[in-house]
Amino acid sequence: MYYFVWVPKYRHKIFNELYRATMKAIILKVGYDYDIDLVELEIPEDHIHMVIKGIPKQSPSDVMQIIKSITSREFFRIYPEVRKTYFWGGKLWTQSYFVETIGNATEEVIRKYA
Numbered sequence: 001m002y003y004f005v006w007v008p009k010y011r012h013k014i015f016n017e018l019y020r021a022t023m024k025a026i027i028l029k030v031g032y033d034y035d036i037d038l039v040e041l042e043i044p045e046d047h048i049h050m051v052i053k054g055i056p057k058q059s060p061s062d063v064m065q066i067i068k069s070i071t072s073r074e075f076f077r078i079y080p081e082v083r084k085t086y087f088w089g090g091k092l093w094t095q096s097y098f099v100e101t102i103g104n105a106t107e108e109v110i111r112k113y114a
Contacts, residue, residue, distance in 0.1 A: 001039065001051060001052065001053050001054070001101070001102035001103075002051070002052050002060050002063075002099055002100070002101055002102065003049070003050075003051050003098075003099065003100045003101075003102055004048075004049070004050045004051075004052070004060070004063075004064065004097060004098065004099050005047055005048065005049055005050075005097065005098040006047065006048055006064070006068065006093060006094070006096070006097035006098070007046060007047040007048075007093070007094055008046065008047075008086075008087075008092055008093060008094070009087055009089065009091050009092060009093060009094050010086070010087075011046050011047075012046065012086045012087075013045040013046040014045070014046075014082060014086055015043050015044065015045050015046070015048075016045065019075075019079065019082070020043045022075065022078060022079070023043055023048070023071065023075060024041060024043055026070070026071050026074045026075060027041060027048075027050070027067060027071060028041070030066065030067055030070050030071065031052075034058075034063075034066055035057075036052055036058070036063055036066075036067075037052055037053040037054065038050065038051075038052055039051040039052060039053050050067075051102065060099045061099075064097050064099070068092075068093045068097075071092070071093075072091070072092035072093060075092060076092065
């Protein structure tokens with residue numbers, strides 16, 4: 001299992017209820033389309049937490065590249081005004097992200113430190 005965290009460019013707090021629901025739907029669809037087993041997905045206002053289960057065919061960096069590129073394209077297609085208002089450089093996400101293997105840790109331990 002892998003735990004990912006990534007943030008929008010400039011750490012804008014853009015994920016209000018409307019945008020959060022849309023982003024969640026986009027990520028879930030990407031997971032389905034690319035056979036990425038999403039265990040948990042949380043979207044606070046200014047970042048995203050995601051836990052995925054075993055990805056033998058894809059490295060964590062490949063998973064993140066897929067998710068970031070498709071979510072950015074689809075989110076801006078649905079909400080072009082967000083791009084103009086907050087992301088004038090044209091990028092939704094920062095280049096960085098955090099990923100950690102979960103290993104044998106229990107869900108309780110993961111939630112405590114997430």
